[in-house]
Amino acid sequence: GNSVTQMEGPVTLSEEAFLTINCTYTATGYPSLFWYVQYPGEGLQLLLKATKADDKGSNKGFEATYRKETTSFHLEKGSVQVSDSAVYFCALSDNTNAGKSTFGDGTTLTVKP
């Protein structure tokens, strides 16, 4: 079956530091890949996505590139802010199976001033 593996957290960084959160996946076919963010007390919301190999998703300074050869979709940001503190989830959507999404366990990011 499909699976998503994220780097374990929590991750604590100082403001303006560089962020990488690793994500690798196992899937049949050609899934779409997503990063969702969950702020305290809220539901998940889409941060960025990529639907085919070599696509780069980007939003709010975050980027991730769909790497089929390494089955990876690592999240990066060049300079984090305190407001980026949240839980980040990597996910894939099986395009042939009712769009069911498989999620990683989430990585908690805390950014200190």
Next chain:
Amino acid sequence: NAGVTQTPKFRILKIGQSMTLQCTQDMNHNYMYWYRQDPGMGLKLIYYSVGAGITDKGEVPNGYNVSRSTTEDFPLRLELAAPSQTSVYFCASSYGETGELFFGEGSRLTVL
């Protein structure tokens, strides 16, 4: 522009009680999903629906039931609540198989 609305936001149940979590979306999405989120874990799919009148089991369906009589509504029924069902429940919808998920704010359920 409400999006996905879940009620209630919080609920405490006694073992053996039953309840329904309500979910409504106003985006005319055909696909709807129920997930549960346990502490430090990712989301696990409970049930999903690809349209009115069509539902199917996800990864962890035991102890739950759903119905989909309209495009907008996708209630989740818990029968005979157990402590293992203590969790945060999220309803989500999508416009298609490759689309992003739109989530409700979640329902925190505690079974004592």
